[in-house]
Amino acid sequence: MNIEYSLIHKEKNTNARLGKLKTNYGTFDTPMFMPVGTKATVKSLTPEELYDAHSGIVLANTYHLWLRPGEDIIKKAGGLHQFMNYRGPILTDSGGFQVFSLAKNKEKDITEEGVHFKSHIDGKSLLLTPEKSIEIQNKLDSDIAMSFDECPPASASYDYLKNSIERTLRWAARGKKVHNNPHQALFGIIQGGAYEDLRKFSAIETVKMNFDGYSIGGVANDGESKDDMYKAIDYSTPYIPEDKVRYLMGVGEPIDIIEGVIRGVDIFDCVLPTRIARHGQAFTRCGKINFHNAKFKEDFTPLEDECDCYTCKNYTKSYIRHLITTDEMLGGRLLSIHNIRFLIKLTEELREAIKEDRILEYRENFLKNYKERHK
């Protein structure tokens, strides 16, 4: 077995779904937020801290682990779970997203064969192909592998996207052909920007290949508007079979998670909670707050009264601000613990709301408190 998705309940008023995903390394409920652990670690957190946050699954990255320490070393260690001592499900991203940002000349470097680029570590010229990405992921032995796709920028033209999704489909087929880890699931990725016909085409053709789950990609890129992101989801989900899990790649912000869930998404991942934490910011029910702000200097209350995370149960805003402004390691750690728990708790609440068919009401209440600029 690799994975088993079961749909438990469909919300009455929206496309939101409650489900369960079973893997060899544990079962978790969906919708779920997946913390990002690019280099086989969710930056600064121990596995125990991830369990405490009720994290169902974490993401690691093929490109980074390929370069360092190398997939063979991880295989020797007994696979990614053993290597990083994480006893829960792990998904590996294909490396496509990273490699495209490193490819200097998009037209020349992105070929039918794969993507040519220079290592960010030593400048060595490298080629990542769909086959190579899958072979690496097979060795990493994650629970879920992702197809190697092209992740075009939001600004890409219709014609570019059309060619790109066709190539991504060919790449998906090539990857699937070499995938040979029976314990590992393989997901296909739907692209197509904010164009209805492209998303539909990409979704239908990807689903034809019969993957274990499906992702919506190419979203939340370089200044894409929220409306376009929501459209990309709306245009993709109708074509994904109900009994397959759906993963929206790279999202993110609390509001986008809620909107994604309403549109039928089951899994999200995002660097935001850990990245903004390292930059001194935290998610709260009232919106993002910045611990560099002087107003927290003498604020001896918890980050959030009602939050059940380690940070909120034990530390004051004044102390966290002190750690952040003095650049102490613990500051980023404490905020990462909170931010990850915040997003996972958000998905827990969304699951409750789905169960009771009141997800629209939940969104309304959430938005009432949450102050954030709408792009």
Next chain:
RNA sequence: GCGAUAUUGGUGAAGUGGUUAACACGCUGGUUUGUGGCACCAGUACGCAAGGGUUCGAUUCCCUUAUAUCGCC
């Protein structure tokens, strides 16, 4: 007591007789959506020790005072 040198923002400091006083740190905001890059962006001295003078114009030249450091009695 005498002489020399210095005195620029919260800090370290650059600088010039003439439009907006460099840069860095700090500080104050902000950004961050499948994490190469704890990063990026913006703001932050109405004043150059104080008071006089020279000059069309002085932070920049001169004088006095204050303070500091170093010498000498």
